[in-house]
Amino acid sequence: MSTPAADAARIAGRRFVVTGASSGLGLAAARALARGGARVVLAVRDVTAGERVAAELGGSTEVRALDLADLGSVRRFAESWDGDLDVLINNAGVGNLPKRRVTADGFELQMGTNHFGHFALTNLLLQHITDRVVTVASNAHRYGGIDLADLNWESRPYRLFASYGQSKLANLLFTLELQRRLVACGSSVRALAAHPGMAASNLGRDLPAALVVVAKAVGTVVRQSTEAGAAPTLFAATRDLPGASYVGPDGFNEMRGRPTLVGRSPEAADPDLARDLWTLSEKLTGVTFPLGSS
DSSP states (O other): OOOTTSOGGGTTTOEEEEETTTSHHHHHHHHHHHHTTOEEEEEESOHHHHHHHHHHHOSEEEEEEOOTTOHHHHHHHHHTOOSOEEEEEEOOOOOOOSSOOBOTTSOBHHHIIIIIIHHHHHHHHGGGEEEEEEEEOOGGGGGOOOOTTOTTOSSSOOOHHHHHHHHHHHHHHHHHHHHHHHHHTTOOOEEEEEOOOSBOOSGGGGSOHHHHHHHHHHHHHHOBOHHHHHHHHHHHHHSOOOTTOEEEEOSGGGSSSSEEEOOOOTGGGOHHHHHHHHHHHHHHHOOOOOSSOO
């Protein structure tokens, strides 16, 4: 591979799972990995769409059903897994939903898909993972806040951007606490996060029409390609980086550019909040950390 996003030596022959790999950033990441000789599992809600994409990608690809908005589907995916998994890329997500919607388990859809689904998936697969977990966050975490008393917006008035921001903040707190637990139990597995900057994706498809027009206008000026948006994820998935690293574009306001280590909000770096969110996530999902006391 000629891209600076990934280390080619850490791709060929290795096994990757990419959630949400049938379109957008997940597809771009899966394509790059397949071209690099990886064995790529496309974990997707729509298996037909996934198989169509896999046929186009070529290489060593496999499609498996996974609906992160349904913990039953997450458990079935994990229970069917056999053998080692080098890298899990938690990429799939929903965002900017104008009205509150819920998952099969009653979670607010953005929090349920972006955080709870990936939280459960990671812990259920963790005994198979040999290298790292990469979770795709967003600069939107900076305008999100965690309300542990009302993660699912049952008491508060629902706000689409704040809800999405909360779920992305949860991604970073999850990564922080996962890394702490891995270190505490002596595991060599690492937890990292990445964000795409302002990149072409499917997240704006549910925005109100007026906001879609604005987003498109802004996007024509600053948005980078889907391939460039996937570059931080590939960087985090393949480079020799410290645990809990956060990767994003190096350009103005991290909207575009080459992958580099970036900062995060003070709230996203709060270890106590990360522990509290983890404890609550275990309670709500019924899924616990599988590698011993932490």
